[in-house]
Amino acid sequence: MTGPHPAVAACRRHVRTCLSDLPESTVLVACSGGADSLALAAAVAFEAPKLGLATVAVVVDHRLQEGSAAIAQRAAAQCRALGIGRAEVRAVDVSGAGGPEAAARDARYAALRESASAYGAAVVLLGHTRDDQAETVLLALTRGSGPRAVTGMAAVTDASGVRWVRPLLDVTRAETHAACAALGVEPWHDPHNDDPRYLRVRMRRALADLETDVGPGVVAGLARTAELVRDDLDFLDEWALRLADALGESPWPVSELAALATPIRTRVWRELLRHAGVPAAALSKVHIDAVDALITGWHGQRPVHVPGGLQVRRGGGLVVAEPRRVE
Known part of the structure; x- marks a missing residue:
């Protein structure tokens, strides 16, 4: 008796x-x-029942193409035929800032969050592959977005009350196509995936050119880079959190902060300021650099204003975070 196709086995x-x-x-x-x-x-559909897990599939109809409702219903029917317990279509309105790709993504994730809440789902599973990860990393590199962006997509992310899980980040796009073929499933090809107006399409083509010109292994190498960088950054973040906890509330000794290496100190600043009342979402590199200059470039400068109505000043060998003074 033969087992499943290798691509099917890898996904499972x-x-x-x-x-x-x-x-x-x-x-x-x-x-x-x-x-x-x-x-x-x-x-x-194959693995979840063995673990006592109920399954539901949600197909988001962005209504951006003619016939999208029929395409979405067909996808839902395919999920049911594969053995998913329930499958539904959710139509969304795509609008908002950031371009059509960002607006569609925001609408899709909002619909998935609502469905997860309605069904009491423990996780939402997303089908991103190793190729998607490589494209994300390559885009971050070309934009100079910094090391955290280079980590790409996390396998598990907790956001907005939902746990998002990407089981296929170590599976290639070629393997998912092979798995569908082996299972007799005919996937839908989104024509937007061939439209160069979309940045993700141009990035996909650039990556394919690299694989051709540089040689096979570029996709795997970029995905591996993301994993290695993520491990390093997670370690630095955890180290900084422990140091910030040890420093406690304001005021903070200049000597202790000055003794820290820059990559650690800037992370410590982020934690210290957040605990002092600065909203994390509003805290930028500009704020961190200005506060850090109280240590590295001290020349008696005025207090640094940060979000949350606070200011950070240096005096008497201490750095103090306090309510902003009105002059």
């Missing part, structure tokens, strides 16, 4: 690993009808 193995620690609950699969999400749905 990664899904099983992601689901194995979940309490008995419902898991939600985000499905577009493409090869990646259908391969994910098939693996979830």
